[in-house]
Amino acid sequence: MHKRKYTKEQLEFYFKKLMDKIKKIPREEDLEKAKGYPSVQTYVDRFGSWQNAVNLFGNKKLSERRCANCGKLFVRSKKTNKFCSKKCLMLFHSKKSSKYTKAIDNKVKQILGGTCFICDFTYFLEIHCLDNKKDSNHKVLTAYNKKNLHDFILLCPNHHMMLHKKLAKLSRKENDLIWQE
Ligand SMILES: [Zn+2]
Ligand SMILES: [Zn+2]
Ligand SMILES: [Zn+2]
Incomplete structure (x- = not known):
């Protein structure tokens, strides 16, 4: 079986290409769904984990959100995170x-x-x-x-x-x- 090897630069290129396309930091699911890209496993093999690849190539600005309560910009950690703080979450409700x-x-x-x-x-x-x-x-x-x-x-x-x-x-x-x- 022929297995294609990607260089580190290529992996970075594809990561950023996908990030540009979906306008957010790609999750493993996003990569799995994308056609014509290296597999998640390729990234894991090369960088140790998907998160490591995210830390290296992810554009943090893309995960900035406006707090649904106060409107302040913050870097969200989880997809469901809509508030800059616990204070705002409680106030919102x-x-x-x-x-x-x-x-x-x-x-x-x-x-x-x-x-x-x-x-x-x-x-x-x-x-x-x-x-x-x-x-x-x-x-x-x-x-x-x-x-x-x-x-x-x-x-x-x-x-x-x-x-x-x-x-x-x-x-x-x-x-x-x-x-x-
Ligand atoms: Zn807030
Ligand atoms: Zn007082
Ligand atoms: Zn006191």
């Missing part, structure tokens, strides 16, 4: 409400991670708005209904008090929040 109930309060705290942003304290948590103005349930409810809680964090009473008494400062730096005392 939340229902609008006209009243700030205890249930919503609990839900918001769960979405915000369930611990103090600074010290990981998990009791008596308070919701703080990063605008540093007066916190109110109404503000939280409006943001919750808009499915965007990006301007809120959880703080324990101690750290919360420090912020409002200006004993500490939280400032944004790119995507991070910096706490300074």
Whole structure:
């Protein structure tokens, strides 16, 4: 039986050709369905695994998606992944409400991670708005209904008090929040 041997360059060429054609990083199934391409096994034999070939030749930009909740670009890891974060997944499935109930309060705290942003304290948590103005349930409810809680964090009473008494400062730096005392 004649078995065709592919060079590494050829395997790269075919991988990229398929990626161009289907406009996403090919999965093993995509290659199996494609006609006139080397087999998945050829890639596995050469690179150790299909994932290794993906790591070498895959264009990460093609797996970027917009979060179905907040619209931010993120690199999805699984095909079913539609959200940039667990926060957005939970918000997306939340229902609008006209009243700030205890249930919503609990839900918001769960979405915000369930611990103090600074010290990981998990009791008596308070919701703080990063605008540093007066916190109110109404503000939280409006943001919750808009499915965007990006301007809120959880703080324990101690750290919360420090912020409002200006004993500490939280400032944004790119995507991070910096706490300074
Ligand atoms: Zn998001
Ligand atoms: Zn704390
Ligand atoms: Zn506050």
